[in-house]
Amino acid sequence: MSANEMALVKICIFALALAVGLTATKAQESRGGFRGSNSQFRVGPGHPPSQRHLPPRNRDPVQEASVVPKSKQTAAEKEYEPTEECPEPNGFYPDSKQCDKYYACLDGVPTERLCADGMVFNDYSPIEEKCDLPYNIDCMKRSKLQTPQPSLHCPRKNGYFGHEKPGICDKFYFCVDGQFNMITCPAGLVFNPKTGICGWPDQVGVTGCKSEDVFDFECPKVNESIAVTHPRYADPNDCQFFYVCVNGDLPRRNGCKLGQVFDEEKETCDWARKVPDCADWYKDRLTDKELDELENPKPKTTTTKRPPRVRGQSRRKPQPKRVEPEQVKEEEEEEEE
Incomplete structure (x- = not known):
């Protein structure tokens, strides 16, 4: 075979190989094998794609099933059937009869819980697990409570309770976990066991x-x-106090501030040394100097505050403008002319 014939055979073989390669590449592209997210990206024949050179692949969106098979549904996904303990599958709900009992519901499964003795469940919001004092919660329809756990001065472990002895109306006990602390109401007020606070005797009704x-x-x-309508009268036993007769017949005891007494003629409070009948009322409790300080308090000293610095403003003080010697000389010559 001559040299020309040999060259012609090589050309035919190369052309055939090139045609086969192009055909395989087109077939691979038609199946999406070498196509990335960029439509202009191509991989040449004979060069398998590498993850390092391929453009990032977009994740295929997952279509949600319109109907979930019953066998694969969870308890929370099924249509919930309310119960007495759990009106909703999740949350905190009160017991229908006992005010200090409630249920913690998780996926419709209730767990019975109790507040601390003396506290009741606050059913204001099912997303909050909170126990409160009974004065703040309406327990009329679920008045049952747990068995009391009494201790000294505390009928229950927690709460506010009146004094045990009848007639002691202005003192009460504040109990926390069975430990008591005695509190005295302000003058003229008595403890109200219905509200847990002090009030006027005519309003408490105990x-x-x-x-x-x-x-x-x-x-x-x-x-x-x-x-x-509401006349005032001096307390016959205490110059610092007086009575307001509501509508003329219900007495309420009020007091003047320290250093003052009630002036019956003016029906108002005034400094003790200005009311002759009670001028010496504080003689054994306050000195003349202390009374002077109460009547004429020293003015409060005020400090001048530095004005706030504007944000971005320089902390450096402005420097005086620098004048060059030549400029001063020129100004002096102008003045002489």
């Missing part, structure tokens, strides 16, 4: 703690045709 039981005072009967 037997033995009404106005006529607590105060050694009765509002005088007024025969005047035009009477004051």
